[in-house]
Amino acid sequence: MPSPEEASTSATPPPSFKSLGLIDPLLEAIENLKYKTPTEIQAEALPHALAGRDIIGVASTGSGKTAAFALPVLQRLWEEPKSLFACVMAPTRELAYQISQQFEALGSAIGVRSVVLVGGINETEQAIALAKRPHIVVATPGRLHWHLENTKGFSLRGLKFLILDEADRLLDLDFGPVIDKILKIIPKDRTTYLYSATMTTKVAKLQRASLSNPVRVEVSSKYSTVSTLLQYYLFIPLSQKDVHLIYLANSLAQNSMMIFTRTVHDAQRLSIILRSLGFPAVPLHGQLSQSQRLGALAKFKSGGRKVLVATDVASRGLDIPSVDIVINFDIPTHSKDYIHRVGRTARAGRSGKSITLVTQYDVELIQRIEAVIEKKMELWPTDKEEVALLRERAEEAGRLAAAELRDQAAAGGKKRRRDKGGGADDRDRDDDEVEAGMPVMKKGKR
Template sequence: MADMQLEDGESATFSSLGLNDWLIKQCQAVGIRRPTPVQYHTIPAILQGRDCMGCAKTGSGKTAAFALPILQTLCEDPYGIYCLVLTPTRELAIQIAEQFRVLGKPIGLKDAIIIGGMDTIKQAMELSAKPHVVIATPGRLADHLNSSNTFSLKKIKYLVLDEADRLLEPTFSEDLETIFDALPEKRQTLLFSATLTDTLEKLQEVCMNKPFFWQSKAEIATVEQLDQRYVLTPAQVKDAHLVHILQTILNEHPDHSILIFTNTCKNCQLLSVMLRELDFPCAALHSMIRQRERMAALVKFKSSVAKILIATDVASRGLDIPSVQVVINHNVPSSPKDYIHRVGRTARAGRGGMALTLMTQYDVKLIHAIEAHINTKLTEYEVKEKEVLEILNEVSVARRGADVTLEEQEFGERRLINKRKQLIRDGKDPDRELHRKKRRRKKKLSS
């Protein structure tokens, strides 16, 4: 851990980092002119063949920090499967694959995305074709390793854990064990996240050699351009405050895109039904809808067809949606780390943005913990209570209607039935698998 360095290099160029001309030209073609601090410090170490741990704020260019040196060494000795990238969410895997494709286009890069919700047979065929880079979520890749012998990970040169602290939580431990058993001992391991400090010892165990470690020196864990506010609201009228805030923002800034985070899939779906009933153009993103619906929601939001995206924490990690001007926390995250990742979806790459957190009387301690962790105070967002009261009845009726809609759709029950069917199709015992997941959740809560 002796390699802590200062955040300089603002005037550096990619050529000074040792990157090839074709990569520099490709960076310029996609609008990447100069290296960010995390790229400036980690790319040379990766090119030297060292294991690496990089910790920097969201929107700081971490994906390119590992993609560029991997592509450079790949073009010198091309073979498949050369690199494995693991991520905690499907959407992040797709986003990383897109960046690899764009940067690796001049060398005809072949990639495979191995995530849940997609055709397993097609994925197995892609893996057997030996793509250069595999981008995967742990659960689906572990399933392929357990059920197929048509591909091998024994020759990979790079293992990348993006959002590494999240991947090393107990939720993924069993799947990661399966994956690590399939990897060669001699490999280069790269770990990146916006929040690494609380799991440094565990992360070091994953690295085979003494890793190069670089962390942004900023004392404030969130970016300076982010305007961080809170709204104090009684729990019973939280939804009315949310609707009033949305009306205010969209009336003043019709072109703004707003990302709303909530704590459960059911609340996410319920809010989306309620807001659509109130004529807000919105989409929902959570793990209880099909993958194609999740992708459609992101496309609608990115293209501004839907100005509002309601999401669980599946959208809080690494997703780059440049147009987000406002992030609203419908619930206060129980962990300051989760708060950092959520609000990091706005004020990216030097742009401004606002994060609003709806705080009830039960959330004061959580807000204080967040403020202490990010080393900054949240300021109050002024709400016109009279206007909130005027819409309270309308919002309550819409909320009750949304509750009825979810009951009629048997929300949750259909998901359980579909999950059991999928496990049976995959040749697994559904009762055993669901019991195993319950054990994981208990282990996570007790740790």
């Protein structure tokens, strides 16, 4: 197979959306969404995509790549209207919903209908939505494959576009075998876009299997953090991580912040601790139901909650417009995960801060990250007396959180036993149930 043609990047100012050849209904939607000029990936990819070429796009999160692949699909749909026109595969449920929303917003003037197929939602509801003949299907690979095998009347035989978004993450999450099965049953005569933050050997193999004579568009050749991001570290003993997190939350209380943890348990535990001390925190992790996850995101985006405590399910792809500070409670094992996490702040030219908690066991990891980003982090100043004063309250909040988690586990076990006896499925409980019964303590002076 021929190697991808390289698209040259230009040093001249980006063209306008109109000069790229987009039709008036799309230009109207772009204006309503207040997109001023094309981003670099949009300016580079759109001319090739509108000319009908397959695209390999190498671009980091926050680069505007969703519009880069959605606009040419919508333009072709306008020219050739039909149902089930395009299928997008995404690695996470949240990203799938976000892509669907953007398709519908950009296609508002032409009445585009999109359906999302992800886990955690009742399959029958999704089958009913598919029967209404949507134009765009956005799905995680596992649930898409389930519907292809089990939903009567649903197939991708007439598909014109296939889009693989965050392809490196799709393959990191071991979706490769399922994607291979899907590729075997969709039309060979189609247009394919593959977007990825990195070109790993797995992604290159997927590219060879799924694309035909593609144009490669690359706008970020190496991992880096933006210049408007101020990066700090806090060197502390492992036993003092909780109290230092509370100190940071207290001293930065006026800011919106995302706190990243390595485990689901810590995401849940820390959100309980922070709420018990009066901080408006909400958790986001893979063990919440889909409605709880979407509810947590909505509350954080709207400002109803100032603190989002998350696992890496929230580190990539999600468009959260305003995050002032990212705190790494646990330092990530891989440098690219660090870059994705801190990329939640300092977006679109805005400034932002990141603070990473470093224990005696993390020194090598932080040095590796600094080598990759080619930048030394600065030490975040702390008031040792204030930290000492917070210690007792932190320990008490930790005990309350441990008791709350035990109660939740016991209640969850009873509910699962009831459900086995024919009760309702609890996957889609309302998000507010996560917060029910949380202890609240009055905060002292800040």
